[in-house]
Amino acid sequence: MPRTRPGQIHLAAFMNAGPGGVGAWRHPDAESGWFSPAFYQKVGRILEAARFDFVFFADSLGIPRSFGNSIENHVHYGVGTPRLDPIPVIAQIAAVTEHLGVGATLSTGYQQPFNAARTFSSLDHLTSGRAGWNVVTSFQDAEALNFGNEKLPGRSERYQRADEFLEVTAKLWDSWQDGALKLDKASGDFADPAAVASINHQGAHFQVQGPLSLPRSPQGYPVIIQAGSSPDGRDFAARWADVIFCSHASIESAIAFYAEVKALAARHGRDPDHLKILPAVTPIVGRSEEDAEARKLEFEELVPAEAGLARLSYHIDVDLSQFDLDKPLPPLEVKGVYGHYHEVLEVAARENFTVRQLGKWYGARTEGDLVGTPAVIVDRMEEWFDRRAADGFMISPTHVPAAFEQFAEHVVPELQRRGLFRTEYEGATLRENLGVPRPASGEWKSRLR
Template structure:
C-alpha cells in the first residue's frame, strides 16, 4: 500500500427526498422509495460510517419550486429537486442516534430564520452527536421561498450576503456566550452553571438585535463546521471568509483547478490557512465490478430521466423559466439572478458539446460530470488524477440512486482508495473537525 502525505475527504450529498445525483434515480428498479421513514436515513448513515465517510450532507429548499412554466407541476410529477423535502435537522437527529462518528451537515438559510434559533438548533445537534454537526450556509434566492415567509420578493444578492455575514457573526457570538467549562454540576455547593462564564452578547446590527446569551452551552466542536457553495464573486468571498468545506459542481477538470486556486488564494487574503478550506466538487460515480456493468447501469439510469425534470430544476437554480426559450436551440446568454456557479457549469457544457436546451435538460437531470463511470480501478484513477492535479481536496459523492449507488461505491471504490493510501481505513478522531483536520476554535 502506498500512503499519501495527505488523504482525500469524502462527503455524501443527499436529500431527505427523492433526488440525489440523478433525477430518474427514484425510478431505478432497486431504489428504496421509503423516503418518509427513519429507517431509510439510519441505514444511509450506517452505510456511510462503514465506508469511513467524513460526513452526510442534507441539502434543503424551502418551497416546491415553481419557476418552470410558472407551475409546481413538473417538480411534483417527475420527483424533481424540490418535490418533497423533509426538514433536515430532524432527519439528522435520527441519523445521529444510529451512528457514532459520521459528520452531520444541514442546509439552513440565513434569509428566513433567526440567528438565535439556528445557533440553538445546531448547538443541540452538536451536543447530541458529541461533536459532529455542520451547517451549510445558504442565502436563498427563490421567489417561491420568499412567498412562504411573508415576503413579496428576495433581497438583492449583495444584501443577502450582507445579512448572511451578520447572521453568522451573531451565531458565533451566541456559541461563544458560554465559555468552556461553564457547566459545573456541583451538587454540594450547589452550582449548576458558573454564572461568571456565561454572558449576554448585546448585539445590535443592521439586520439583527440579539441580547443573548444562548440557552445551550458551548458546543463540543466550539461551533459547527461551516459549509458553503457560493460561486459568484461575492459568494466566493463569503466562502473564503467563513467556510471550512466548499461544495461546488464543475463540468471539467480545468474549471475545477481554476476554482481551487482561486478559493485558496481568497482564503489566504482573509488571513486564513488555505489548508483549512476543503474544496469538494460534486460527482456522480457509477461503479461496477466491470466497466460494462457500470455502463449498463448508467444507460438504464439515463433512460429514466425526463428532460423536463432537469430543466425544471435548472430553471429553479438559475431563477429563469427555461420553458420560455426554443427547446431545440442552445441555451442563450442570459443574466442569471440565481446560482451563478450552475450557470457557468451549464454554459460550459452547452458550448463544449453543442447541447440544445432539451439535451441540456437530460444532461442536467443525470447530474454533474460523467467522468466517473467504470470499474473501481477506473473510477479511482480519475479521482486520484483530480486530487493530485490540485483540483480538489476530496469529493462530494452524489449517488445516482439510493441506497444501491452508494453501496456500490462503498463496497468497490472505497477499498481501492484505501489500498492506494488515498483514504482512511479508520477514523482517527471522534468529531467532524477531527475528520477534516480542523482545530477547535477558541472561544
C-alpha cells in the same frame, strides 16, 4: 503512478430528505422509504462502515415553480419535492451512528440567528461534536413567497444578511466560555456566571441580546459548509466555511476554483488547508467499462428532458420554458445558483447543446466523469486530488441506498489500498476527522469582512 500530493481525501455523502434527483426514485434498485427513519438510518450505517466523514442534506423552503411559473413539472416528475425538514432527519441518523458527521442545510434568509445557533448547538451537543451546517442564502422567488416576500432579495443583499447572521450565531456560540459549567454538587455551583455574557448585538438586520441558553458545544462552532460560488459567495465561504461544496464541468475549472478560493482564504489570514473543497461527483461503478457505460445509459433513460429542464430552471431560477427548446441557450441573468450556471455555460459551449439537450443532460448528469471500474474511478479521484482540484469528494448518488453500497463495497477498498482514504476514524468529532481546528472563543472577529 507515484503520488504527487501527501495526505488523504475526505468523503461526504450528498442527500435529499426525499426522492432526490429526477431519475433517482425511478431507478429499479432505488428504495422509497423517504418518510421513515429506517431509510436514512440504513444510509448512515453504510456510510459509517465505509468511514465517510459526513452525510449532508440539501434543502429548499418550498416547491419550485421556476419552470413555466408553475409547480406542475416539479410535482409531476418529483423535481426538488417532496422534502422532509433535514434537521430531524440528521438527528435520526446520529442516533444510530457514533462517528459519522451529520450536516443539514438551513437558510439565513428566513430564520433568526438565535434559532439557528440554538438548533446547531443542540445538535452538536447531542452528537458529541458531529454536527455540520450548510449555510445557504436561498435562491428562488418561490421560497420568498412562503415568507411574506414577493421576490428574492438581490445576491449582495442576501450575502450581507448572511454575514451578519453568521456573526451573530458565532457570538452566541461563544457567549458561554469553555469550562463555564461547574456541576459542583457540594457547593451548588452549577455554572460560573462570570463565564456567561450577553452579546448585545445591534446590526442592520438583527438585534440580539443573548447569551445563548446553551454552553459552548463540543466543536465550538458546528462545521460550516457552504456552496456559494459567485464572487460574493466565494468571499463569504473563504471567511466562514470549513467545507466548500461545489460542482464543476471539468477538472480545469475545478483547479481554477480551488486555487482562487484557497488564495482568498489565505488573504483573509486563514490556513488554506483548514478549508476543505469537496466537488460533487456521481460515480457509476461497473464490472467493466462497458458495464458502467450501460448503467449510465440505463440511468439517463429514466430522465425526461422536461424534468431536467424543470430542475435546471429551479437551480438557476430562470424560466427556461420561455425559450425555443431546439435553439441554443441565450446568455442569462441568473439569480439562482451561479456555480450551476457556470457549469451549464461550459457544457453548452463544448457540446453545442440546444435547450432541450441541456435539459436532458442536466437531469441525468453524472458529475466528475466517474463512470467505470473501481480502478478507473479511483484513478480519476486521485488525479483530482493530486492536481489540487479537490480535497475530497461529495458523493452524489444516482439512487439510494444502492449507489452508496456499491461505492462502499468496490471503490472505498481501492482508495484505502492506495493509501488515499482512512481505514479508521482519526478523531472523535467531525472537525477532528476533517482536520479542521476547533475555533477558539472569539474567533468570529477574524472572520468579518
